[in-house]
Amino acid sequence: MRYRWEIRTGDTWYAGTDATPYLSLAGDKGSMKEMELNDPDSNNDWEKGDVNHGVFETADLGDLKTGTLKHDGGGASPDWTVDYVKVTNDEDGRVWLSPVNSELKGNQPFRLIFKLTDRGQYDEMQRRAKEDAAKRQADSEDADAAAEEAAADKEAAAAERQYRKELERQKRQMQLELQKAKQEAELAKLRAQIDSAKNGGQTPPSGTQWQGGGAGAVRTFEVFGIVGGRLAPMTSAIINNGGRWSVVPGASVMVTEAPNEGYGLAGTPGRWSSLYAGRSPAEFGLDADKAVLASDGSRGWALPATLLAQIFGSNWRQAVYY
Numbered sequence: 001m002r003y004r005w006e007i008r009t010g011d012t013w014y015a016g017t018d019a020t021p022y023l024s025l026a027g028d029k030g031s032m033k034e035m036e037l038n039d040p041d042s043n044n045d046w047e048k049g050d051v052n053h054g055v056f057e058t059a060d061l062g063d064l065k066t067g068t069l070k071h072d073g074g075g076a077s078p079d080w081t082v083d084y085v086k087v088t089n090d091e092d093g094r095v096w097l098s099p100v101n102s103e104l105k106g107n108q109p110f111r112l113i114f115k116l117t118d119r120g121q122y123d124e125m126q127r128r129a130k131e132d133a134a135k136r137q138a139d140s141e142d143a144d145a146a147a148e149e150a151a152a153d154k155e156a157a158a159a160e161r162q163y164r165k166e167l168e169r170q171k172r173q174m175q176l177e178l179q180k181a182k183q184e185a186e187l188a189k190l191r192a193q194i195d196s197a198k199n200g201g202q203t204p205p206s207g208t209q210w211q212g213g214g215a216g217a218v219r220t221f222e223v224f225g226i227v228g229g230r231l232a233p234m235t236s237a238i239i240n241n242g243g244r245w246s247v248v249p250g251a252s253v254m255v256t257e258a259p260n261e262g263y264g265l266a267g268t269p270g271r272w273s274s275l276y277a278g279r280s281p282a283e284f285g286l287d288a289d290k291a292v293l294a295s296d297g298s299r300g301w302a303l304p305a306t307l308l309a310q311i312f313g314s315n316w317r318q319a320v321y322y
Helices: 122-198 305-312 316-320
Strands: 002-009 021-027 031-036 051-057 064-071 080-089 095-104 110-113 115-118 219-227 230-232 238-241 244-247 252-256 290-295 300-302
Touching (some): 064 095, 095 110, 122 230
Antiparallel strands (some): 002 051, 002 080, 064 110, 219 252, 238 244
């Protein structure tokens, strides 16, 4: 901070001094150590009635409050009469004045008491500084808000890309499942055609006893699962919990007598005759003329009455045999 000092020597006889003066200052923001005074524009400072001045730089002292003025008592006529000390802040124009109106003896500091006599451009500069600070704060907040908005937009865009990616993944998965379901349906159709060929080219009607194998031909029912909305082996739709079978949550268990449904095990006689030739369903606790089969995905196997009772309840015959 740049300051100017001004000191007026009194105009009484012998008011001037040949000694070297020193000045210190203190304000509400800081203080300045004692410095030697020398007027660069005068060859003979501190004469009677002279106004001497100079410039110095120091940290911001704030509002000047006090200070000291003294001389070292040197020279032929050291005693010095001073009218006042004035200090001006070159950067904002404030002026402080401390009356002295006293004679200073050698090395006896005079305590200065300053009073602000001119505010200069201080108030306007403070107002502008506050406005600038407020503008910087607003600009900073706007920048932060813009950065947050940009980050949110980026995050939303990333989430949308991820969502679309997941949709594409699910679409591909469903297309694969659809293709697999079509292939399984085609396999079931081929199994039915094979059974029909084995039975002399006749396809037994659903829900009736086929007479091609004789009046005592076995009716075969198939139990299969529906998992995730598509055909699944019976072993995928049930689970064993502590020795007791139950339906997997979310799955369904279906029963059919039609050879073109499920895995193509049903019909009259259906696949029972090939899987359990010469054996009676009664061996598994079933009615002698009604067999129940299920698939594990690769082969068919007989479902005993005990397992059917666990899945369909004690009235399992009504659920399975219609």
